[in-house]
Amino acid sequence: MDILPILSTLRRHKVTAFLVILEIALTCAIVCNAVFLISQRLERMQMFSGVAEHELIQIQAVSIGKQNDAAARAQEDLIRLRQIPGVTGAALVNQVPFTNSSWNTSVKLGPNQKQATLNATQYFGENLLQTFGTRLVAGRYFNADEYLDFEAVQRDQKLQAKVGVIVITQALGERLWPGQSALGKTIYLGETSVRVIGVVAGLIRPALFNGDASAQWSMAFPLRMNVSNANRYVLRAAPNDRDRVIAGAVAALRKADPHRVIIEKKTLDEIRSGFFQNDRAMAGLLVGVCIALLVVTALGIVGLGSFWVAQRRRQIGVRRALGATRRNILNYFQTENFLLATIGIALGMVLAYGINLFLMLHYELPRLPAVYFPIGAIVLWLIGQVAVLGPAMRAAAVPPVVATRSV
Amino acid sequence: MFAYYLDLAFRSLKRNKVLTALMVIAIAVGIGASMTTLTVMRLLSGDPIPARSAHLFYAQIDPDPTPGDRKEPYDVIDYQSAVDLWSAHRADRQTLIIESPVRMRAPDVNLPATMPTMASITADFFSMFDVPFQYGNGWTAEDDTKRAQVAVISADLNQKLFGGANSVGRTLRLRDTDVRIIGVLKPWRPSPLFYMVAGAHYANGDTADLYSKTEDVFTPFFTGLELNDGNFSQYTCWHLPDHPGHLRNSPCVWVRLWVQLGDSSKVAAYKQFLDGYAAQQKVLGRVARPQNTRLRSLMQWLDYEGVVPSDVRLQTWLAFAFLAICLFNTIGLLLAKFLRRGGEIGVRRALGATRGAVFAQCLVEAGMVGLIGGLVGWLLALAGLWLVRQQSVPYADLAHLDASMFLLTFVLAIAASLLAGVLPALRASRLPLGLQLKTL
Structure with missing residues (x-):
């Protein structure tokens, strides 16, 4: 196929050609970035939590009446909850993943360090890690005799020194002591120090206010909660049993203490789904925008293609009359479109890169991976070819006899 | 002449329906997307209280005694500083604000107990923020100091508990204390819930929650503190508090202080007062960074906190890029349409x-x-x-197209299409006359 005649025709239609190029370039730039944003959101929605998500249930219950013995109340609640058929674990904890409410503290690596190294979250609750179903990768979980009552520790500053041990996540260990095993290391929290006795594969923070990079900076302490300082009951049950267990647990909690308000009863799957709600909505919106953009661009190409075909009817007739x-005519329009698309795509790549730089600056996005460029190019080439097919076929159908009329 | 042009335009649009439809769709989709996001953007970035915002200020000091070179104070202040500053009454009006979840029942209404959020505030709150009342009134400064057991409730809660009837004089049980309802608000929906905004700049643009509804129950500050003791949560602490949830005289920040200042001299005087207070507390060893006082106006505070969700901002960018593409599309199609009518234009030109x-x-x-x-x-x-x-975003119920946005839709659509039309019209009007006539 000869490209030169096409180029010389395009030179006579500079403005229209330029518009098509510009439209393709903008579409290419925006679609590349939008698809990248979609992939970022989808990736975020897959975020690793480190807990047995499909098996966990959270029930938030607040006691109304005066609590004379909050600790005994908590123990009785947990015994009743564990008796529910299907429940394989129960714990009363201070915080739960994906609930956007978290207890955090500054972490230092030495007793005299002035500025904290980082800020990590604190999980409290007897049997919390076992119930959550975290995976131990080194060391051990807490022994029963290592647990202290949170209330007592809070009241008596001296007891704080007795807490002594913690379990942390692999990611936190790697961040604090890169390349070394975290086991046996000591960290300093306020005036007390604690030794790492166990490392779990992961345990996500309940809220990601400090950015996704610190999502796994979590610590678990051997502290026992009671109903006056915690209200989140976490239950573990097989996925199919969860609905039944929720009903049973609410009944059990009400029976144990009729003066209770159940604030929330949800599976962790539901909680997680709510947590990523915004990401899902945004991804959906971006998909819609991408489709709409591609459709609008395709329609534009159809419109201009039709116009050109109508305008060059006589020229086509002459070409046909000359032999x-x-297929030659069809190819002519297809090649023309391919040329325009190629220039548009090249321009679009540069623009896509620019938009990405802007987004990196304002929305803390990573760099656009190179793979998006060839994919974007292929998509736009395809769309261009599909869009121009109709007008090109109409052009190919122009009979040679047109050449003889009304010149 | 204009009517004639309209007639011509109408005929021309009718002549090629496909091309017309393509152009209309392009403009419509671009305008639809832009107006949707623009409406949401305006809703979220607007002034929540236009009549008053210029005179409302958010006061901050840095009460953390631990040394360090932090540049900004915490977003909220500690109890002692808050009460000291509030009780000095140096501003035209001032209010302290804290919130806590509280167990609530109406003893004479047969509904189960719930856990709404209670805002505990001082008397000036209602007049400062122009809060509209349906029934009754707020409380007096005397009620604040007397710890009067009274409450003001939201229109929503009044609907839920009392079916919207005048509930002034009825009783609410908040935790274990009975309080008398003295006021019921009209529906009031500041967007964002500006007086509670704090800590948003840590949220990385995930700020949709700032646009939720107001609290359902308002109680006097000290009354609320007393009746819900142990249920308050801190913004942050530099030591663990001795009793969790009990934050009076704790090493924690958790209280908001808003002041109303009538003119710029009062603003300067209040800033001076804040600085003086911080310096004096430094002498007492309670403050390490007396220079960290701030007095931001309401809009400055919302800006500093970055309350507009970053997703919404991104969507607005996207919508306008989309509109741009639709415009390019329309330019191309208009060009096609006008140039195709070279003959007709040639005749008109030849006729004068x-x-x-x-x-x-x-x-x-x-x-x-x-x-x-x-x-x-x-x-x-x-x-x-x-x-x-x-x-299920908190601002969902606010997303409506008001009259001004309705007008803007058409202004934007016509402006965009005229802009798109300039180049094609220019080209059409410059077509060489003779050539067009010859081809007829």
Whole structure:
């Protein structure tokens, strides 16, 4: 196929050609970035939590009446909850993943360090890690005799020194002591120090206010909660049993203490789904925008293609009369579109890169991976070819006899 | 002449329905998307209380005694500083604000107990923020100091508990204390819930929650503190508090202080007062960084906190890029349409129409496409806002197209189509006359 005649025709239609190029370039730039944003959101929605998500249930219950013995109340609640058929674990904890409410503290690596190294979250609750179903990768979980009552520790500053041990996540260990095993290391929290006795594969923070990079900076302490300082009951049950267990647990909690308000009863799957709600909505919106953009661009190409075909009817007739086949005419318009698309795509790549730089600056996005460029190019080439097919076929159908009329 | 152009435009649009439809769709989709996001953006970035915002200020000091070189104070202040500053009464009006979840029942209404959020505030709150009352009133400064057991409730809660009737004089049980309802608010929906905004700049733009509804129960500050003791949560602490949830005299920050200052001299005087207080507390060893005092106006505070969700901002960018593409599309199609009519234009020119007349006629046609596109775009924007309302974002119920945005839809649509029409109209009006006539 000869490209030169096409180029010389395009030179006579600079403005229209330029518009098509610009439209393709903008579409290419925006679609590349939008698809990248979608992939970022989808990736975020897959975020690793480190807990047995499909098996966990959270029930938030607040006691109304005066609590004379909050600790005994908590123990009785947990015993009743564990008796529910299907429940394989129960714990009363201070915080739960994906609930957007968290207890955090500054972490230092030495007793005299002035500025904290980082800020990590604190999980409290007897049997919390076992119930959550975290995976131990080194060391051990807490022994029963290592647990202290949170209330007592809070009341008596001296007891704080007795807490002594913690379990942390692999990611936190790697961040604090890169390349070393965290086991046996000591960290300093306020005036007390604690030794790492166990490392779990992961345990996500309940809220990601400090950014996704610190999502796994979590610590678990051997502290026992009671109903006056915690209200989140976490239950573990097989996925199919969860609905039944929720009903049973609410009944059990009400029975144990009729003066209770159940604030929330949800599976962790539901909680997680709510947590990523915004990401899902945004991804959906971006998909819609991408489709709409591609459709609008395709319609634009159809419109201009039709116009050109109508305008060049006589020229096509002449070519046909001089011996050009239908296929030649078809190819002519297809090649023309391919040329325009190629220039547009090249321009679009530069623009896509620029938009990405802007987004990196304002929305803390990573760099656009190079793979998006060839994919974007292929998509736009395809769309261009599909869009121009109709007008090109109409052009190919122009009979040679047109050449003889009304010149 | 204009009517004639309109007629011509109408005929021309009817002649090639496909091309017309393509242009209208392009404009409509672009306008629909832009107006949807623009409406949401305006809703979220607007002034929550236009009549008063210029005189409302958020006061901050840095009460953390631990050394360090932090540049900004915490977003909220500690109890002692808050009460000291409040009770000095140096501003025209001032209010302390804290919130806590509280167990609530209406003893004479047969509904189960719930856990709404209670705002505990001082008397000036209602007058400062222009809070509208349906029934009754707020409380007096005397009620604050007397720890009067009274409450003001939201219109929502009044509807839920009392079916919207005048509930002034009825009783609410908050935790274990009975309080008397003395006021019921009219529906009041500041957006964002500006007086509670704190800590948002840590949220990385994930700030949709700032646009939720107001609290359901308002109690006097000290009354609330007493009746819900142990249930308050801190913003942050530099030591663990001795009793969790009990934050009076704790090493924690958790209280907001808003002041109303009538003019700039009062603002300067209040800032001086804050500085003086911080310096004096430094002498007492309670403050390490006396220079960290701030007195931001309401809009400055919202800016500093970055309350507009970053997703919404991104969507607005996207919508306008989309509109740009739709415009390029329309330019191309208009060009195609006008140049195709070279013969007709040639005849008009030969009969004496000036270039300006041809240009005007083409623009009228472009504007007509814009008008129809705007109409369809308006429907699309309504559909888009309906979609926003279906989402479970806290500001969903606010997403409506008001009169000014309705007008803006058409202004934007016609402006966009005229802009798109300029180049094609220019080209059409410059077509060489002879050539066009010859081809007829």
